[in-house]
Amino acid sequence: MRAWIAHRYGPPEVLRLAEIPDPQPGPGQALVRVRAIGLNFADCMARAGVYPNTPKPPFVPGMEVAGEVAALGEGVTEPPVGTAVAAVPIFGGHAEYVVVKASHLRPLPSGLSFVEGASFVVTGLTADHALFTVGRVRPGERVAILAAAGGVGTLAVQMAVRAGAHVLGVASSPAKRELVRQLGAQEVVGYETYPQALRGGVDVVLDSVAGRLFRLGWRALRPDGRYVLFGFASAVGPRRIRYLRAAVELVRMGVVLPAALVQSCRTLAGFNLSLVPHLAPHLVQRYQLLCQSLQNGELKPVIGKVFTFSELSSAHAFLQGRGSFAKVVVTVP
Ligand SMILES: NC(=O)c1ccc[n+]([C@@H]2O[C@H](COP(=O)([O-])OP(=O)(O)OC[C@H]3O[C@@H](n4cnc5c(N)ncnc54)[C@H](OP(=O)(O)O)[C@@H]3O)[C@@H](O)[C@H]2O)c1
Known part of the structure; x- marks a missing residue:
């Protein structure tokens, strides 16, 4: 072959x-x-x-x-x-x-x-896990989704909107932002205007870019807010991993003090689905729900x-x- x-x-x-x-x-x-x-x-x-x-x-x-x-x-x-x-x-x-x-x-x-x-399998299960298992998104909540025009992002936006959330989609170009808008996100911004858009606070952040963006979203979390980290795209250059840039971005994420989580009532969570084989039965169930949503046209x-x-x-x-x-x-x- x-x-x-x-x-x-x-x-x-x-x-x-x-x-x-x-x-x-x-x-x-x-x-x-x-x-x-x-x-x-x-x-x-x-x-x-x-x-x-x-x-x-x-x-x-x-x-x-x-x-x-x-x-x-x-x-x-x-x-x-x-x-x-x-x-x-x-x-x-x-x-x-x-x-x-x-x-x-x-x-x-x-x-x-x-x-x-x-x-849809990897992207759909990742979006679903980030939003509903880890992020516990509820109707009416304001959810920021970084890289919203990407594979995971385009499904996450649709799922969050369908669940009754108010979506703030973030994407790097006007064409990508137009796609995110068409998928139903109520607010769509670029990374430059993300800090201003966060001013009203957010309940959940789906972050696969990390680096300096983490600090912005983390500070904007409302009480009971959930920050879901599941990627580090900011470490990646157009052809190679940018190790020096990755180190700088890592430092710019800052330090989260566990004790401070109590008074600020925030959750910081991370996952990599390929490293949690014990979740397989749960993911099979979620896969079936995902397939139903695709078949009845709720998700495209x-x-x-x-x-x-x-x-x-x-x-x-x-x-x-x-x-x-x-x-x-x-x-x-
Ligand atoms: N933890 C898990 O289990 C899991 C599973 C699947 C995927 N992921 C992560 O989720 C993210 C999305 O995965 P995907 O396969 O659907 O990819 P994708 O979102 O289609 O592509 C990555 C997107 O990240 C954004 N980005 C920001 N900074 C970047 C940079 N320096 N270089 C390249 N892209 C950059 C780009 O969107 P903008 O141009 O709009 O910023 C790009 O389109 C990835 O970070 C991936 O590692 C994690």
């Missing part, structure tokens, strides 16, 4: 398309013929060597795919060969075939294309740009270079 291999950690050019032996499913596993790859910011971090548990190069990155079950390993009977599924292998998905634990495969909601199927997958398999390295550059809108998907012939 063909697969994109990161020969070393580094910028998008370290990815090379190569022929490698087809993987074989072992006991408890299934082989998925990949039809579409959902690109996640985490794939860029893995390629750069800064994502948790990234294998040593050479390795095949690829967190999320949609495709068909092509073969089943020993002891596996479900889902049958040919079933359209979504899978989150974390690594290995930038390939024509990937082996996944069979119990981790999820049938695609009917009516969804492979491109749509590769667009927002696909930005679709690349072909041979353009995958350019798709990485596009996402990391901050030009992307919504979800970037790569089709596999």
Whole structure:
């Protein structure tokens, strides 16, 4: 099969398309013929060597795919060969075939294309977890969402609006802000005017950018406010991780004194869904609710740009270079 291999950690050019032996499913596993790859910011971090548990190069990155079950390993009977599924292998998905634990495969909601199927699992579960499990968003609350035009952001905005929250979306360009507006956010600002927009206070902040923006949102939290940190995009340059800038941004986040949390009645929480396997049963339940919302039209997958398999390295550059809108998907012939 063909697969994109990161020969070393580094910028998008370290990815090379190569022929490698087809993987074989072992006991408890299934082989998925990949039809579409959902690109996640985490794939860029893995390629750069800064994502948790990234294998040593050479390795095949690829967190999320949609495709068909092509073969089943020993002891596996479900889902049958040919079933359209979504899978989150974390690594290995930038390939024509990937082996996944069979119990981790999820049938695609009917009516969804492979491109749509590769667009919502990681982003949807992340948005859902940040808003409702960690952020405990309630109707009427003011919720700030950073990088609101991105993959996670476009779903988070829709979910928060649907839950009756008042959304303050933050995005870097006028075109991105227009998209966030169209998705229903009541207020949309750029990062320059974010400090002024925070003046009225916020109940919840969804922050995947971090750095100096953290301090602004943290100070603006109302009593009982919840700050949800789940990414550090400000550490990333258009091609490489900016280690010096990351260190500066980290320092500019400041220090949070645990004792001060009591009197200020605020919650600071963080998560990385790939590091909490014990949440799997909870996430399966949330996945089912997510699928229902997609099927009844309450939630729409927002696909930005679709690349072909041979353009995958350019798709990485596009996402990391901050030009992307919504979800970037790569089709596999
Ligand atoms: N913890 C978890 O479990 C988990 C799971 C999934 C995703 N995440 C995190 O959630 C965030 C969104 O993921 P995604 O895959 O949907 O990506 P994405 O939002 O489609 O793309 C990242 C966005 O971050 C913003 N950004 C701010 N500073 C940036 C910088 N220096 N370089 C590049 N982008 C920058 C950009 O939007 P603007 O130009 O509008 O600022 C960009 O579009 C990422 O930070 C990711 O690591 C965390």
